[in-house]
Amino acid sequence: MGVSLLELTGLTRRFGSVVALDGLSFSVPAGEVVGFLGPNGAGKTTTMRAIFDLVDLDSGTVAWDGHPITAADRRRFGYMPEERGLYPSMLVGEQLEYLGKLHGMGAASAAAAAAQWLERLGVGERATSRVDALSHGNQQRVQLAAALVHSPEVLVLDEPLAGLDPTAIDAIGQVLVDQAAAGCCVLLSSHQLDLVEDLCEAVTIIDHGRLVASGRVDDLAASGRRRLVVRVEGDRTAAWASGRPGVSVSEVSGGAARLVLDDGVDSQDLLRAAMAAGSVTEFAFGRRRLSEVFREALA
Amino acid sequence: MTHALVLLGVVALAALRIWFRRRSRGARGRGAPWRRSGSSGQSGARFRPAGPRDVFERAIGDVGLVAAREIRERTRGRTFRFGTVLILAAVAAAIVIPVVRSTKPGAERIGVVGTLPASLRSAVVAAGASVHTRVTLAPEPDLTAAKRDLRAGAIALVIVDARTIVTAKAVTSSDTSAGAALERTIANAVSLHLAFEAAGITAAQAAALARSTPARVTSLAPAPTHSAARPTSLYGLILLFILLQQYGTWTLMGVLEEKASRVVEVLLATVRPVQLLAGKVLGIGIVALAQAGLVVAFALVLAKAVGSDLLTGAAPVELLSELLWLLLGYAFYCWVYAATGSMAERQDQLQSLTFPLSIPIILGYVTALVAASSGNASTFFKVLAYLPPTAPFAMPVLVGLGGVTWWEFVASVLLSVAATVAMARLAAGVYRRAILRTGRRVALREVFSKART
Numbered sequence: 066m067g068v069s070l071l072e073l074t075g076l077t078r079r080f081g082s083v084v085a086l087d088g089l090s091f092s093v094p095a096g097e098v099v100g101f102l103g104p105n106g107a108g109k110t111t112t113m114r115a116i117f118d119l120v121d122l123d124s125g126t127v128a129w130d131g132h133p134i135t136a137a138d139r140r141r142f143g144y145m146p147e148e149r150g151l152y153p154s155m156l157v158g159e160q161l162e163y164l165g166k167l168h169g170m171g172a173a174s175a176a177a178a179a180a181q182w183l184e185r186l187g188v189g190e191r192a193t194s195r196v197d198a199l200s201h202g203n204q205q206r207v208q209l210a211a212a213l214v215h216s217p218e219v220l221v222l223d224e225p226l227a228g229l230d231p232t233a234i235d236a237i238g239q240v241l242v243d244q245a246a247a248g249c250c251v252l253l254s255s256h257q258l259d260l261v262e263d264l265c266e267a268v269t270i271i272d273h274g275r276l277v278a279s280g281r282v283d284d285l286a287a288s289g290r291r292r293l294v295v296r297v298e299g300d301r302t303a304a305w306a307s308g309r310p311g312v313s314v315s316e317v318s319g320g321a322a323r324l325v326l327d328d329g330v331d332s333q334d335l336l337r338a339a340m341a342a343g344s345v346t347e348f349a350f351g352r353r354r355l356s357e358v359f360r361e362a363l364a
Numbered sequence: 365m366t367h368a369l370v371l372l373g374v375v376a377l378a379a380l381r382i383w384f385r386r387r388s389r390g391a392r393g394r395g396a397p398w399r400r401s402g403s404s405g406q407s408g409a410r411f412r413p414a415g416p417r418d419v420f421e422r423a424i425g426d427v428g429l430v431a432a433r434e435i436r437e438r439t440r441g442r443t444f445r446f447g448t449v450l451i452l453a454a455v456a457a458a459i460v461i462p463v464v465r466s467t468k469p470g471a472e473r474i475g476v477v478g479t480l481p482a483s484l485r486s487a488v489v490a491a492g493a494s495v496h497t498r499v500t501l502a503p504e505p506d507l508t509a510a511k512r513d514l515r516a517g518a519i520a521l522v523i524v525d526a527r528t529i530v531t532a533k534a535v536t537s538s539d540t541s542a543g544a545a546l547e548r549t550i551a552n553a554v555s556l557h558l559a560f561e562a563a564g565i566t567a568a569q570a571a572a573l574a575r576s577t578p579a580r581v582t583s584l585a586p587a588p589t590h591s592a593a594r595p596t597s598l599y600g601l602i603l604l605f606i607l608l609q610q611y612g613t614w615t616l617m618g619v620l621e622e623k624a625s626r627v628v629e630v631l632l633a634t635v636r637p638v639q640l641l642a643g644k645v646l647g648i649g650i651v652a653l654a655q656a657g658l659v660v661a662f663a664l665v666l667a668k669a670v671g672s673d674l675l676t677g678a679a680p681v682e683l684l685s686e687l688l689w690l691l692l693g694y695a696f697y698c699w700v701y702a703a704t705g706s707m708a709e710r711q712d713q714l715q716s717l718t719f720p721l722s723i724p725i726i727l728g729y730v731t732a733l734v735a736a737s738s739g740n741a742s743t744f745f746k747v748l749a750y751l752p753p754t755a756p757f758a759m760p761v762l763v764g765l766g767g768v769t770w771w772e773f774v775a776s777v778l779l780s781v782a783a784t785v786a787m788a789r790l791a792a793g794v795y796r797r798a799i800l801r802t803g804r805r806v807a808l809r810e811v812f813s814k815a816r817t
Contacts, residue, residue, distance in 0.1 A: 117633040119800055136636065144633040150626030155437065158398035166429050167634050180397075193398050211630060 069095040069130045071219055071250050076115055076125035078108075078274075085111040086125070087274035093252045095218070098245045100265035100282075101254040102359055108274040109254045110147050113221050117144055129219070140169050143217035145225055147254075149208045151196045157183065157207050158192035161214050168215035175214065182210040187236060202233055209237060213244070220244060222253040226260055238264050262355040270362045278362035286352040289361065293332060296321040296347035297339050305342030309335070315357055321347055323357075426635045430643025431650065434618065438651045447610075448655055451603070455663050458599050463670045470497040470542055473518065474550070475510045478525035483567050484557045488523070491549040495542065521547060529554060596679040597736035597764045600686040601757060603659065605729045608693050608756065609722065611652040612701040616718065618644050619705030619795070628799055637796040645698045652694055660687050682764040685773075692777065693756030696784045697721070699791035706798040728754030732761045741767050750776050752783035 071093040078086040085108045093099045103109050114120045116127055117139060127134045151160055158179055165175030183189045186206040191199060199207065205228065212220060220241070226234050241264065245251045255261050261268060262282060270278040278285065292315070297305060303314050303322030311327035312335065326332070332350075339345045353361075438444060474488065485501065492499030502519055504510035507530075510522040514532045520543065522530040529551055535544045560570045619641075622628040631640055660683055666672075704717050731748055735741045741749075741762055749758035749768070759776050762768045768776075 114629075114800075119629065119632055140634055142633065144630065146626065146629040146633075148626040148629065150628065150630050152437075152621070152627050153625050156398045162398070163429070163433055164630065164634075167426060167631065176398075 069250065072128040074126050076112060077123045078111055078120055079123055084274050089271060089274055089276055091269045091276055091279055093250050095250040096245055096248050097266045098241055098251040098264055100261035100268040101252055102261065102268055103271040104363065107271050109271065110223055113223050116221055141217055142219040142221065143212035145208055145212040145222040147223035149204060151207060151211065153197035154195055157194055157196055160196060161210055164211050165214040170215055178214050182213050186210050202229055205229060217249065219250040224255060225253055226255055226257055234260060258356045258359055270359060272363050278358065282355065285358045289353050291326040292351040292353055293324040293326055293335065294321050294347060294349050294351045295324060295339050295345065297342050298344045298346055300343050305338060426639045427643040427646060430640055431647035434644055434647025435651055438648060451659055452662055455659055456666055459663060459667050459672050460670055463672045472497050472520040472546060473500050473502045475504045475513055475519040475522035476501050477504050477507050477510050477522055480523060480526050483570050484526055487553040487557060488550055491553040492546060495545040495549055497542065497546050523554060527558065596682055597761055600683055600760065601729065601732050601736060604686055604690055604757060607656055607690060608697065608725060611648060611694050612697045614648050615645060615698045616701040616705035618648065619702050620708050620711065623706060623799055624710060637799060638792045641702055641792055641795050645702060649694055649698065653691055656687060656690050682760055685763045686760040689756040689760050692780045696752050696780060696787060699787045703791035703794040706795040724753035728757035732757035736761045736764065739765065741765055750779055752780040755780055
């Protein structure tokens with residue numbers, strides 16, 4: 066049999082008149098970091114909670130490794146909820162040891178794993194501090210260590226990178242990539258699309274509780290209409306391109322316009338028009354960015 | 365004096381213990397530095413054979429793990445240790461002080477002007493002993509010198525020529541102080557002596573008369589045989605009231621802490637809600653029982669040591685039944701408090717949430733206080749002794765008053781256990797629904813309407 070798979074099928078959840086999940090289905094294969102994207106209120110947190118049986122689904126199933134998920138399976142999962150939570154007055158190390166034991170580890174191995182993860186995440190010297198004495202960033206690192214302490218087979222992380230400095234993001238990103246390489250199934254939600262693009266092999270995008278796009282980042286980037294990056298000196302708003310049939314300006318950054326071309330548009334015509342507008346210093350085809358994938362999927 | 369020393373010793377011992385505990389927390393190993401028995405920690409997540417502690421914790425699974433954490437964190441707090449010492453000190457005071465006050469062998473000097481016949485001399489000393497006062501006789505040269513000593517307070521009273529008595533201050537008939545009692549008995553002894561003299565009886569006859577004791581009185585109504593247990597009843601009740609509320613609040617705060625800090629979502633990803641709830645209730649229950657057991661054992665030992673009358677009659681039985689009912693009361697109320705905690709959002713809602721819960725507790729407490737101090741139980745009170753919310757207060761008092769048979773007691777216990785099981789199921793349903801709802805206080809209606817589906 067192939068790699069293990071976390072499969073979500075037909076998840077539906079209504080809160081009164083609000084539909085949080087509307088028949089959502091997707092899967093997360095082991096060995097990959099999968100980005101879980103969607104605007105605020107799309108149902109990401111509800112989905113992640115559903116994996117841990119923390120919401121009562123109206124319908125739908127969660128399966129792991131080909132069978133409906135059990136409490137014993139979840140014991141081998143790691144979870145970092147959107148709202149961070151640790152006992153404020155407990156010592157960091159003791160807390161992780163306790164969580165390790167709740168996940169089925171012996172006391173000694175839980176303690177060793179806790180120490181090891183704290184070290185790896187750069188908060189080794191804070192093991193004997195109370196949690197509430199830690200800075201926000203360090204609490205976040207401890208929270209990630211809490212999800213990792215029992216070497217889980219599946220990691221479900223709700224916004225693990227929010228509010229971190231670039232060094233912390235690099236460190237945590239590397240940990241997640243390493244975990245996936247070691248065969249772990251990693252699902253992470255984020256609004257930082259550039260980071261997700263760097264970190265994730267695949268993404269799943271949802272809106273209003275429904276799947277709107279999903280696939281490998283490379284495939285999504287290569288698909289869709291052509292992108293053309295054009296820089297015309299002196300024209301920072303890409304005024305020359307607006308209004309041309311079959312051409313739309315996706316974004317302008319640093320004076321370079323990203324144009325989305327319909328199928329029939331001739332790029333040579335565009336080059337001539339650009340040269341007529343001013344001196345062209347950049348003219349190149351590009352791949353679809355994840356932020357464009359996201360925006361176009363929601364459009 | 366010795367009692368004060370015993371008390372001081374107990375307090376000092378407790379303080380020392382706390383100090384040692386805190387010091388040993390400072391000693392930390394390498395690798396997993398928060399562990400006292402510092403494991404080496406360089407090996408990563410290598411699974412090792414489970415130690416004895418693991419075996420214990422595994423034996424009752426996740427509930428045991430949760431309970432063990434609860435016990436550890438609960439007993440670690442300075443407030444807990446200080447509170448325990450405070451309770452013990454209060455109990456010690458309640459036991460020792462009345463003993464010290466009542467058995468203090470008062471010593472008084474009594475001035476004698478003129479001669480005092482040997483028979484009257486021994487009668488006066490015996491009269492003093494009958495009111496717990498050791499009397500020494502001090503010969504005075506004349507009445508003037510005696511009055512001077514009397515004013516100076518050197519002597520309690522003066523017997524003049526074995527006929528009259530002079531005191532410094534007039535004593536009213538309603539005065540029940542030791543001094544007044546002494547004065548009355550001595551006046552009595554002197555007048556008896558005069559009467560014997562007038563009747564012309566011999567010294568031997570007078571001695572025989574002086575040895576007379578009051579006749580035995582039999583009443584048609586049965587005597588209140590348990591009156592000696594009343595102080596125990598009252599102290600026990602007060603303690604029961606304080607501890608029950610304290611343990612209930614611990615449960616509520618414990619649940620609320622997990623909800624407010626959001627750690628509960630991390631926990632519930634691996635542990636079922638009912639396990640988390642049961643572990644918390646069990647952990648706090650064990651700490652509560654240990655603390656209450658310590659207090660009761662301490663009270664029994666101390667009362668025995670100083671010879672307090674707290675142990676006479678039905679008192680020990682009542683004390684033990686109070687301990688049992690504290691346990692039963694906690695078992696019943698902890699679920700209510702836990703469910704309430706899961707519905708709260710912030711600590712400032714605590715007051716309004718706990719108030720309705722304390723109404724049955726206060727009702728039980730107050731009616732029990734009235735019954736215990738008046739010594740008789742109304743029918744209403746007897747009914748309360750069978751209702752699980754009020755039984756923890758009413759039943760032990762009823763035991764103290766001798767108003768229950770063993771099967772009535774057992775019936776009340778069984779009722780309480782059954783109600784506790786029902787309450788636990790209800791609370792688990794509410795807890796499961798409410799614990800992950802954040803943002804605002806959860807309305808009761810929502811929880812119950814969902815709990816049925």
